[in-house]
Amino acid sequence: MKKILLVCLIAIISLSVSAQTQVPENSSSPIYFKAGKLGVGTSSPEHGKVEIAGDGLDQGLTIYNGIGSTYRMYRIGDIAYLTRAGDNNKGFSITATGYVGLGNVNNTSFQLAIANGLYLGGGAITRAGTLQINGTGADNGLTLWTANGDMTARLWIDAAKDLMYLTKGAGSTNGICIARNGSVGIGTEVTGTHKLAVEGTIGAREIKVETTAWADFVFNDDYHLIGLMELESFIQTNNHLPDIPSEEKVLEEGVSLGKMDAKLLQKIEELTLYVIDLSKSVETLKTENQNLQHEIENLKK
Incomplete structure (x- = not known):
């Protein structure tokens, strides 16, 4: 009796390790389980624990909350999508070359392309724009820098001073500031009654001054x-x-x-x-x- 049980156990283990099991499905795309991997639409899953083979909106993964909101992951040709309700305007895509597109954008040239705008930071979105950065201070804006870090340029807003800056580094007088009324300061935050205030000298090949009276x-x-x-x-x-x-x-x-x-x-x-x-x-x-x-x-x- 013990020998019979041992033989049965060995047979079951062998089947679970080497055999391929098809899960009954009322679908033209059956589900397969093989060697600890799940295949949907493929009998030979090899890439990851779950592999879905298919091309088209209805040949991917759908997440449904039961009250009407759906999110889908699918492939069309060489482009993979993750969208809401299968709408390409409401999600992102990844090409075979690794280019990412947000929104309905045909991105074939950039690592990241955005169709309708980007918002960074916290708080409510209260202004329109292709790129929105919500924050105050030099560390909460846009920073550009060289590979070795010896040259940085920053674009930022100081909410307390009601000024926008484009500076070298974080120094508020190391570049340009713009006041709410449009006045511009170069090397200074104090523009007074002037549209342009410069702390330092101005070099120019020619300056044209328009006037309403002459002598x-x-x-x-x-x-x-x-x-x-x-x-x-x-x-x-x-x-x-x-x-x-x-x-x-x-x-x-x-x-x-x-x-x-x-x-x-x-x-x-x-x-x-x-x-x-x-x-x-x-x-x-x-x-x-x-x-x-x-x-x-x-x-x-």
Whole structure:
């Protein structure tokens, strides 16, 4: 009796190890169990504990919550999908080359392609955009860096200061900041009333300043050009030219390039008129001097 039981036990173990068992199924894609592996649609499962062979939306894995929400994993051709309800717009895909697409995007060129936007961080999504990063501070934004880490660039927001930054490293003055009203600071967070504030020098091959007024009115017939004696008196009293701000005011308030250029041109044009007037006076003196010379020569005769 013991020998008979031992023979039966050996036979059962042999079947479970070497034999292939088909689970009865009312489906054209039967389920197979072989060597500890489950095959769906294949009688020779080899890749993983569970292998599903099939091509198409209904030839994959479906997770159903019983109240209408379904999630599916399936393959169509060389692309694998994980989606909600089999809708390619609501999930992601992976190509045979390892490219990943989020949403209904045909990604054949990038490691990751996103169809409708990416959101990073916590809290509610309150703004539209292709990429959303929710956070405040240099460590809660977008960082770019070189392979050795000696050069980093950061894009971030400081909610307390109400400023956005694009900087080298995490230093708030090591780049550009943008205020809520659109004012831009370079090397500074304080823009004052300016649209652009720069802490440091600006290098440019050319700067164009647009203005609504120029100084050619100096050449109008009704322009009052003060006399040189009056001008001398003004300079001695104020230590600067008329219509030109004093040194004290410039140091306190700065200068407007457009307005200052117009004022300087006004002084150049006034100087031109002074020179013309002096030239006429010199010519008159020359004529009078020549006449006197003729009279003297006549008297000598």
